[in-house]
Amino acid sequence: MAKRIKLLYTIPNFDTAGSGKVVYDLVKHIDKTKFEPHICCMHTKGAYFKTIESLGVPIHIFPFATEYKPLVSLPFRVLKIRKFFKKQRFDIIHSWHWKSDFTESLAAKFAGVPYVYTKKAMGWGNKAWRWRSQLSTKIVTINSDMKSQFFSNMDDKVEAIPIGLNVRDFGILDKIYSNEDGYKVDKDDFVVVSIANLVAVKGIEILLKAAKQINNSKLKIFIVGDDTSDYAKNLRKEYESNQVIFTGKRQNIKSYLALADVFVIPTKDEGRKEGQPIAPIEAMLSGRVVLGSKISGIKDILQLFQDCLFQPNSVEDLKRKLEMVMQMEVSQREKLAKEMFEFASNNYTIEKSIELHETLYLNLYRN
Template identity: 30%
Template sequence: MDKKIKVLFTIPNFKNAGSRYVLVSIIKKIDTTRFEVFIGVEKYPEHIPNIISKDRQILIPRTGKILKDISTFSKILKKHKIEIVHSWDYKSNFIKALACKRSSVAYLYTKKNDSWSKRWFVKSLLAKHIAYDNPEMKNKFFSGLLLRNKITFIPHGVDINTFKPKKLKEVATENFNICTVGNINKNKNQLFTVKTLIDLPDFVHLRLYGKPEPNYLKKLKEVIKKNNLEDRVHIKGVVPNDELPLILQNQDLFVLASKNEGLPVSVLEALACGVPVLCSDSGGGSRFIFKDKLGGKVFNLKNSEVFIKEVLKYVHDKEFYKTKTKEAVQLAHQFDICKEVTSYEKLYEKII
């Protein structure tokens, strides 16, 4: 048997880092006959999921002293004989990339957000390769001579065996349930959807799942109270990821009104559960998912009237709704997590 390639996945933590569930899904599906997986976090090691053995769970301490942190990480790489570091850090910090250069270890990072700076450019120069999940990032960030030959577009996927429809249902006969999933904050922009309820029928309800930012939550509650929406807006807070499929299966429409997104996995999860989606034009990821207008569509945040008309189509037109639920499942299958994992496995073998 050929020697396994040792891959260290790094992420700030598994307590509240945005990509933690995506990374868990990938690690669960990776071919363990070809790859030996390690997980490294900067804090909260007790939250590392038990999907790999304890001896491959690594705490990567940070002191803020550049040379010391490079040296510490280099020693970790040497101790475990790591061959590839795959970073899921959303920040532009390039300490780990420098340590990998020093240790002759291939450094790969996945670009997920729309941020860019000189530090991101340096991090990209140091990287052996870059994966990106938003098709528009290629021209936006990586078109230059120094970067364009070290990039691969790998869209996120969804575990269609976990996120799946209970049944292809028709529109609910009592309340029509709109759902959002994600941190409750200014960027996720739940306020947009709350305000549109004013012009929607009283039986249209909104459920908000996610960790609330205190100041934004206060503002949200003020708008809810001012417009007498207390009985129609239900703020549910954070739910365990393993409970999410059942929650989604019982919704009628999923709305993502974000101002900025990469390729939103929450949209794919809703689609896989047979829930049609209305998604704001928050970046190339949403346009990529709905390029054929199957299972939902992209809307403009500047035009709430058009959004309301779209919602009403789902509320009142049963045949239209039934078609969209079927399309949603079909579309989600195009983003099967296994495709994402296979793409990364091929990339690991290419850059080693």
């Protein structure tokens, strides 16, 4: 049997699923006859850590990145990380660290181990990102704007690999009028669902203002996600009503998508923005029409559905798009939803993502 490629995935923690779910899927589905996957994180805390342990692969608890200051001791701390990489004899390191930290990539460089990182969000803002990128062997991008905005002079380093989902976990959901959490809607209600952690960049107020302007008593809005932030509390204070329901964080998102007639992602074109949002893809894979703001990441997901994109931060444009879908015949809406389902099923599969990652790793190892 040929030697398996010893592959290390690094991620700070598993406090939430987020990137952890992507790492989980990569480790679970990668060809174990060719690869020996390991995971390294900073600590064992986090609700998702037990799920990661269930994979049965080696998990290393080690600080694979370090603070820059004090500068006088930085070389020694970087060399300590390098020693860990060398001792374990990793063939490739793939980082899912979301910060601009370059100490991990520097340690990998010193250890002579090919280093890959996935750029997850549209933030940049400091030189550390450039240094991290220069030290990397390859950079994985997850939307079409990243290369032109961040890596236009690094063509040889960039690999475009969208995050994949297990399509078999989804399927076109039958419309329901009450869900397992006790929420009910009438048969003639038009239900809008948005799923997000409620922070300002998500632009939920754009959706709520648009709904308010439509002024239709049959329009129901479900906002699903962590609503403990000050931003969320202010939204609840201003908009919560019989028509606008804040559910808080929920795990059973399918039961909310099943209520929905349309899913909306109104992220603003500012700050960290989106890399590749997963919630709208899950909505498409559940057979729901998706409306989204015309920004990086979302543009890729709705590339064949230009009429379903609205100008970011524009209450008026989102209002028009909502009214467009509301005025559709049920058969028209179902046809559009089916087209979105087929697009997502063909373009965002875990199988396609795994194949592209395996090809990347094999090429790195052979070179």
